[in-house]
Amino acid sequence: MVERTDVVAHRRRIDALKSLAIGALPAADAGVVNAEFERVTQAGKVRMQQRRYLLEVIHSSRATDTGLQRYLLHRESVLRRNIGGVLTYLKDNGIGGNCLSVHRYNTHTKNVAKVRNTYAHEAGAFPTNSTEVETLLDAMDACLTDVFSL
Amino acid sequence: MEGRLGQDLFVARQPDLPTLFTGPDLLASRTGTTIAFFLPKSSETRHPRALLARLVLSRLALPATTSTVLLLESRPNPPHAPLVDLGASFTAVVSLSDLDTTPILDLPSVTRRPIDPKVRAWQAERTAFLLAYSTNPSEANRLLRRTVSPLVYGKRTRSGRINPPSTESSQRVTWQGDAYIAQVDLRKARLSNQLQRFLTPTVLATFGVDGEDLLIAHPSAGALQWPSDWPMPSLRELRRAAFAGWAVVANLSADAISTSINRWLSGRT
Numbered sequence: 001m002v003e004r005t006d007v008v009a010h011r012r013r014i015d016a017l018k019s020l021a022i023g024a025l026p027a028a029d030a031g032v033v034n035a036e037f038e039r040v041t042q043a044g045k046v047r048m049q050q051r052r053y054l055l056e057v058i059h060s061s062r063a064t065d066t067g068l069q070r071y072l073l074h075r076e077s078v079l080r081r082n083i084g085g086v087l088t089y090l091k092d093n094g095i096g097g098n099c100l101s102v103h104r105y106n107t108h109t110k111n112v113a114k115v116r117n118t119y120a121h122e123a124g125a126f127p128t129n130s131t132e133v134e135t136l137l138d139a140m141d142a143c144l145t146d147v148f149s150l
Numbered sequence: 151m152e153g154r155l156g157q158d159l160f161v162a163r164q165p166d167l168p169t170l171f172t173g174p175d176l177l178a179s180r181t182g183t184t185i186a187f188f189l190p191k192s193s194e195t196r197h198p199r200a201l202l203a204r205l206v207l208s209r210l211a212l213p214a215t216t217s218t219v220l221l222l223e224s225r226p227n228p229p230h231a232p233l234v235d236l237g238a239s240f241t242a243v244v245s246l247s248d249l250d251t252t253p254i255l256d257l258p259s260v261t262r263r264p265i266d267p268k269v270r271a272w273q274a275e276r277t278a279f280l281l282a283y284s285t286n287p288s289e290a291n292r293l294l295r296r297t298v299s300p301l302v303y304g305k306r307t308r309s310g311r312i313n314p315p316s317t318e319s320s321q322r323v324t325w326q327g328d329a330y331i332a333q334v335d336l337r338k339a340r341l342s343n344q345l346q347r348f349l350t351p352t353v354l355a356t357f358g359v360d361g362e363d364l365l366i367a368h369p370s371a372g373a374l375q376w377p378s379d380w381p382m383p384s385l386r387e388l389r390r391a392a393f394a395g396w397a398v399v400a401n402l403s404a405d406a407i408s409t410s411i412n413r414w415l416s417g418r419t
């Protein structure tokens with residue numbers, strides 16, 4: 001996905017997410033999440049295209065899952081194991097009473113959780129092009145920043 | 151500049167955020183703290199309201215506690231005077247030359263006036279609605295039937311009508327009720343360029359800034375009528391446009407668009 005000309009743009013996006021994670025999470029948690037974001041960048045060096053796409057999706061989704069999970073634990077002392085559980089909790093209870101609306105919950109579930117699950121759990125499922133990967137990564141970025149802003 | 155911020159910070163230069171066409175110039179973070187730095191562009195020095203609009207959208211896009219720092223090239227002097235007036239809307243104003251001697255620990259780590267969660271919620275809902283309207287107008291219309299918009303809150307805080315942005319930007323923007331509708335400039339292909347002239351007036355028409363307080367001055371939203379024979383912008387661009395208060399809609403009349411937007415804004419179902 002990350003062609004040479006896109007490296008700077010990709011780095012700007014990953015750095016922005018890392019910065020937000022550091023600001024939002026305890027140091028140890030931010031370290032874990034940001035190590036995963038760094039692996040997204042490293043995955044850009046894999047030569048086999050399908051494998052590269054899948055690695056980028058997997059590492060981004062692990063960073064997003066863990067970031068959301070640790071944020072909820074940090075702010076609300078509530079543990080949810082996956083993105084679906086976190087989003088449901090945020091819809092029903094929110095952070096300090098600020099809830100995720102049903103529409104935003106539906107958007108993140110549809111654009112992040114369901115798409116990610118297809119690639120993560122179905123044998124032989126690969127993103128077919130870089131646009132598909134970019135769209136998913138954008139949706140993950142938007143989900144993470146939306147939740148960190150609650 | 152980053153070197154002057156110290157080793158204990160993670161610094162993101164020109165951070166690429168999913169909801170912003172143009173955000174802060176730099177994000178600096180350490181555990182529990184995010185500071186957004188704004189270095190005025192030359193155009194913003196001439197038109198400070200553009201900087202204010204960038205600040206408003208950036209604050210809405212970043213976590214509530216993020217502090218904002220206005221960086222000025224040198225000590226305040228007459229050419230910077232309008233920018234200095236904006237200083238009260240930032241958590242702090244620092245001269246670049248002073249950054250050498252200002253320890254990062256002395257910079258404000260948390261804004262004293264976080265944005266009201268209801269304002270943030272309204273902005274998030276407006277973004278969700280406008281993005282749905284851009285990507286799938288029929289889904290947005292279904293949403294209209296199901297959802298009571300949180301704009302009831304916005305209506306309460308409304309402080310009166312504002313001048314239409316067309317007087318500040320272009321004759322291509324017209325108000326229809328509380329919706330602003332624009333036609334594309336056929337000479338510009340990119341969505342960000344299309345919206346560039348409209349962003350400042352429409353953002354500042356919607357949001358009121360009083361020091362670090364950010365209010366909904368006039369609940370409004372708009373749409374850019376996109377030519378049906380042009381390829382639609384990417385989802386990433388549509389999301390950014392929606393966050394700035396714009397849907398991008400093809401194949402619908404201005405009346406149909408403004409009816410939907412006004413209906414959502416009024417909170418009627």
